[in-house]
Amino acid sequence: MVRENLKGACLCSAVQFEVAATPSEIIRCHCRMCQKAHGAPFATFARFRHEDFSVTAGAESIATYRSSDVAQRTFCRECGSSLQFMRDGAGTFGLAISALDSPLEPQPLRDYHQGSRSEWQAR
Numbered sequence: 001m002v003r004e005n006l007k008g009a010c011l012c013s014a015v016q017f018e019v020a021a022t023p024s025e026i027i028r029c030h031c032r033m034c035q036k037a038h039g040a041p042f043a044t045f046a047r048f049r050h051e052d053f054s055v056t057a058g059a060e061s062i063a064t065y066r067s068s069d070v071a072q073r074t075f076c077r078e079c080g081s082s083l084q085f086m087r088d089g090a091g092t093f094g095l096a097i098s099a100l101d102s103p104l105e106p107q108p109l110r111d112y113h114q115g116s117r118s119e120w121q122a123r
């Protein structure tokens, strides 16, 4: 049986993509860089292998920002939606999970960098 690819897009739909796999894990990152990049108390990423990801429209609208010595982030240059967190040399990357339009099975989340968790979030 052929499984449908997961599909997603940025807010303005200029960037559209497909993923030929289910995520190996789902991560909430509470680091200050993710908070600022996503305008949110944490960023939630689905981890995929690079080879399972393909941009189906709007590759020219994807901008890249080097947010640290070890990683880059991509976003839509038209609407600003966060798309990817890519650690240098890694075989996998984090996809900003809310860019996905296809439903995912419920699964546990892993929290990273809880030390910089937003103080205003009730525990």
Ligand SMILES: [Zn+2]
Pocket: 010, 011, 012, 013, 014, 015, 076, 077, 078, 079, 080, 081
């Ligand atoms: Zn966009």
Ligand SMILES: [Zn+2]
Pocket: 029, 030, 031, 032, 033, 034, 035, 043, 113
């Ligand atoms: Zn982070």
